[in-house]
Amino acid sequence: TKKANTGQRSAPQRLAEALAGWIDQQIGRSPQPGQAPLKAGDVLILVPRRSSFLRSLIRALKSRNVPVATLVRVGLTQQVAVRDLMTLCAALLLPQDDLTLAAVLTSPLGGLSDDSLMALATKDGRAHALGPKGQPLWTVLRERHRERAEWQAAWTMLSALYARVDYATPYRLLAEALGPHGGRTRLLRRLGPEAAEPVDELLTAALRYEGLHPPSLQGFLHWLEASEITSKREAESETGAVRVMTVHGSKGLQARLVVMPDTLSRAPASGDFLWEEAAGLDLPIWVPKKDAGTDVTTALSARDAEKARAENNRLLYVALTRASDWLVICGASTKRQPEDTSWYRQCQAGFETLINARSEPLGLGWDGDRLVLEEERSVAPAPDATPQIVAPMLELPAWLGRAPDWRADVAPMEDAMTRPLAPSRPDGAEFGEVPAARSPLELLAGRPKPVREQAMRRGTMIHRLLQLLPETPSEDRLALATRWLSRPALGLTESEVGRLTDQVMGVLHHPDLAPLFQAGSRAEQPISGISEGRVVLGQVDRLWIGDGEIWICDYKTNRTPPIRVERTPVAYVRQMAAYRAVLQQLHPDFAIHCSLVWTEGPSVMVLPDGLLDRVLEES
Template sequence: MMERDDATLRQIAAAQPDRSTWLGANAGSGKTRVLTDRVARLLLNGVDPQHILCLTYTKAAASEMQNRLFARLGEWAMLDSPSLGNALRELGVDGTMDDAALRDARRLFARAIEAPGGLRIQTIHSFCASLLRRFPLEAGVSPQFVEMEERTAKLLRAEIIEEIAAGPHAAKLNALARFHTGETLDELTQDIVRHAPMLSTPWTEAGLANALGLRPDVTARSIEKEVFLGGETALLSLLVTELSAGTDTDFKAADKLRRLSVLDYSALQTLEDVFLSKGGKAPFTVKSYPPTKNVRGALGDTMDLIDAWRHRVEAARPKRVALEAVRLATALQDFSQVFLPAYAKAKQLRGWLDFDDLILRANALLTRSDVAAWVLFRLDGGIDHILVDEAQDTSPVQWQVIDRLAQEFTAGEGARQNVQRTLFVVGDKKQSIYSFQGADPREFDRMQSDWADRLEAAGTPLQSQRLEHSFRSSSAVLDAVDAVFRPLSESGFAPDQRHIAFHKDMPGRVDLWPINPEPDKEDPPLWHDPVDIRAKDDPNVVLAAQIADHIARMIEDGQPIPDKGGMRPVRAGDVLILVQSRGPIFHEIIGACKSRGLPIAGADRLKVGAELAVKDLAALLSFLATPEDDLSLAVALRSPLLGWDEGALYDLAHKRHEKYLWQALRARGEEFPETMAVLADLRDQADFLRPYDLIERILTRHDGRRRMLARLGPEAEDGIDALLSQALAYEQRAVDSLTGFLIWLETDALEIKRQVDAGGDLIRVMTVHGAKGLEAPIVILPDTGTRKNEVKAQILDVGGAPVWKAKSAVMPDAQGAVIERMKAAQSAERDRLLYVAMTRAEKWLIVASANKPGDKGETWYEKIEAGLTDLDALPYPVHGATGLRLERGDWTGPDRVAAPDNAPSLPPLPAFFHTHAPAMDKDAPARTPSDLGGAKALFGEIDTDQDEEAAKLRGTHIHSLLEFLPALPSGDRADIAARLLPDAPDLTDLLAEANRNIEAPALAQLWTATALPEVGITADLPELGRFQGVIDRLILTDDTALIVDFKSNALVPATAEACPEGLLRQMGAYAAMAALVYPDRRIETAILWTRTATLMRLPHDLVTSALARAAAT
């Protein structure tokens, strides 16, 4: 047997398929491999694929795991017996495997592919959606429910707000609006929906007061009685008089007090502002007042009364702010009791569910006493093994769903004796960074303890395992990680946990760059500078330039980096730059790298409306919708789409005499022929094309896509494609119009996630959250300085009660305590975010900061600096200053190895992708078969031009009747004929002729559902050019195509050979065109003589000879 190292033994033990396991996995320890190993071993043990449920956190993780598993099973299917035996032993399958076992292993790929429903590797949301679709009636949802996207939810919330405002509950909305300071209610209603379970429970004012630490008997009137004992009006008048004669500060205070027309509850806030001061641990304390000795002396003995009054104001303040918080919470509660039911009803009527609904409805289904047992029994029969990935990011309500599924493993029928059932959970509390999605790392420990007790009682103990070896990072990076996080036990880091480098000899570095000195006070910007431009010595600009220069030097100098036992030059794709948020430093780094010509993937997420390409296209669309919009036209002219420079635009706008810019442009149109041609074409089409088609016309016909990519770079493609996708989405939801689309586009700051390919040789810049699961040889952390720790949530859980967050100046103590706990939790999560960021690095971690990190030890920079100092990191020169470097291993190393070619090799695009298709020959319009000359009637049938026109009109009328009447009952034909031909003088005769043809048994094949009426056809005929026409009736079979043309001639030829030459040429043209369209069918032609209701088939040689004669002439 092969010798196995400790890391492999731990992975094999964790993947044992017959034991329930709770696995703690450090970053880079191979948890995805353990998951796939465990599923593979379950399949090897004979478990049916449909009895395995693997829950992952993201769709990307589910896809990766499924791909890895199928790749392994597919490889097994192709291996010979010795190789397959070795592969299974590496997986942990010990003992001798006979031919039958190896044959079963080779068949696993087919079993997995053919399993009903496939392998169930999915996110918790996908599982809940499938559960609801399986039991829609029991769950109370539509069987065809649609999962809502955020844009749809936002529009629906706005619609509900409008309905409330116009309905009987408008007063509750008005009450809420009095306390709301934002521009719109969208963020608040979004928070209300997020806290729907808590807000759905009615709370009385007494209950809210109790949660906020206020006695139920405290009212505005009782507070008034405590503060105003009598005589305060005289004191106020005296105080105002004396303050008015004092300093400027005294005068300002007097002005505030003078505005108090009456001393009651409403005056308390002003009195607090004058009498009390912020500071110390207590938010407000009595200050020495009045501040000047002269005023205090003038007041004399009255100061004792004023001081007593001020202390009463101070004592009453906590009660007042708590009472205001109760009023705030009551307004929120009252509005929520109206909004949430209306929102839920609107979703139900439309058959919509949002992501939270999926979890909540599934959880409710699994806990309903009347149906839960039956649902669980059905699921119990289908799920024998549950695997949970990224368990630290699972929210409490998601745990409840998983818990209900796993309960059946230890209770009743679920613990059936003939099935070995297991639970596998893998996670890492140190990487729990999604609290904004409901994740709570405390649940990780609670659920582990709970399941351990239950499984122990059922006789199937839960084994606890830990993976400490990192297959990703060097020892230098891991030593730094341990040193940084050893003191941070409050953030979930156990002091005894360690990180062990699997590749112990791999060289590694951790660099800490020095902080750049603060710039001198900058000069005020010039009036014509863009308002969003940053000064050259702005710390973010300076650091971004340093990072870009450093990467450029590494690439240009061939900086060696460890790779597969050797050294190779650094390449752009080795670098991953991680920030905490997409703030100034994020955009400055991207800009600095672009300005130096470095290959960079651009932002990992982009706001569609903020993209320059989208702004340019939207400006052009706005002009097309409203030509008087001067700003939109100016933006479009300056964009790559039309390519004007600033001077040309200024010349047009400044010198114009017309009111609107578009009028001025048209007046000077001869000077700008290309611009006018584009705008004229688009204006002609704007009223007729859908928004999507109009945008495509701009991008394709007028070369807009190429122009924008040439100026804005390849990353503009994502914004352009997102705009096209939004146009399609809009057309599916509304009656499409250009104006409507522009309004719809502005309703949401749509953000899309760009797929930043790790395989391409591009620098990647993204947030730490976006980099979860990624890795890179070189990781740069430039965003490690001071950050505000503020709670953005508007609705707080205060003792179980939903409370609307008050402003910090008027926040009651109970609410303030909750805020402090939330801030502490956010600080702990930020520590875990730093752990995720540091452990993305394989060989080299570079840490920097654009601003001073402070001196409280709270910033990432300070924590990393302290850790490196504990490890005796050495000073090293960088950017003209001194930084710290922790280095392990030999960075000179053996001979260099070739850099891996990760960039996909793509063949060059053919030339026609870059050139326009040749324009059609407008001088040679398409001809019709009737243009081929020759007589169209027998001799003597038509004598005058009037006869010819009358015959043509009669033929048109007959064609119309034979087009529409065959599909109608005979009793309805007269009425429809009168509507079709209201002015036809001989309608009775025409209808009779049409009926004879429709009802003739010999012509029945012409009127069946498979006979195609009025078929348009266009083709290029040799020696004749382009022809287009309309076939009256086309009858297709497997091997033939019959073309039938209706003729209403008064004289009908006796034979086909006697047909007029012009008709034969016409039918020859139709036959030739049809032969090009249907090359695999035999082409047949015939004429229906409507006067006699007879079908005359024409020999093929007869019509082709007639066509040849037409070509010769």
């Protein structure tokens, strides 16, 4: 017969359960006669670092309905509430994934129990509705959601969000799931108040993502998984729950009851390398084996050990001084004899040297003794009562009217200026016409290098020449461009040099661009300001400010110019419209001319004011 594993628990697990029961008993009691009863918010549990013991202790406290606020900094994607929301997003992206959808349904967002999910996924309790020959769980839920109230509620939420996946941004989708569909209420009801801050951090991360990337739900999930965003609750924000945090984060805090439960765990190794400073540089030294060391490595190891010991003692001092009324020190070890350098051994040695420390039975259902140091509570004299000054009620003047006559006015709409607008990546540009690129077959003809690399090198060379040549006399430009492109490092053939030179010179000598290349014009000029309530940060390739007029242009390489100006891609038009809007604020009486220079040809396209105004109004 197979022996049951019931009751075969490790020492840390036994300590976690016994300590959780003891803390539960102390809440509501007075540490000493005359003191106020302890509340959950008066208890602070300090650990040196995150560990499996900490998770066991939190689980044991929650199983006894003790409110717990975990203040240890952890990864945002490791929070249970965040994982539930990410699973919801994954299910909306691929509803045919039965496992992900089942996880959503049994999460606080779905609200289904395991029995309810099994009843949904099976027919008559026997034949499975899923499988290769069956229907996906999404289809089963759609067809059977009217049979039960919880199925109806889950389908109403999922179907509404699924209809918004292709149109709503990640932030908007999460906000709808948490707000109108009651997701936040369900998460807090199941996971407790500590789930509120990770959820808010997730919404903040969604806004940050939308400010840096196109608003794609699939891209947001990938970005979030690859990020290192952490979530940490503020220590002062919780007043009605037991606080659990690391010693390092407890600086400046104080609690009536402080428990140090993990004083026997070993600190993690500092690493495989020793670092020595030489000639102003930090040089790594690797010792593969202990017996392979030298006198230098031995001295470095002793130095690092002394630094670690000093830091360890400093953290111990911080932990010991956080309690105002009651301090409890305990630990659990999987070894027979704990190390002499552990916090427990140091505290035990200190207690044994104290004259007033006494030994008494341990209790908690265990054999052995405990060391106790207790002092009588000293009551400070009550301060003299000072009369409170109550401000007199002010009578409102008659011209302000009275409450029945007041009218509520909606606050004016304020422009969102929190996210900078990069004109080269304007909002809504993904819905416009895509800029046409040169044919890959044309670029590949006779060239072994990748097409993308060729295009990037070619665009870099053209931009560099258009930046350098206007600063030289017009009669020397052709020779300088030919000499610059003929350098062996560029690896261009004679025909390629000639073709690029003709394109660059065609841009410089184009009659519509004469003001941009005359004396006083500037290259690569940054433009920043406010346009339609948004922060604009960008850079134009060429700028000239004259008497009553301003000329700006932007170069477009490896792009086929449109046939008509009305067919210009909306991304480019909005880019120039944002630049023009900023410049109009600086020079309101100037005429501003915006041009796009297509190096293929070359071709110059002057954007009319009507097109720029219309695009700016639609953005």
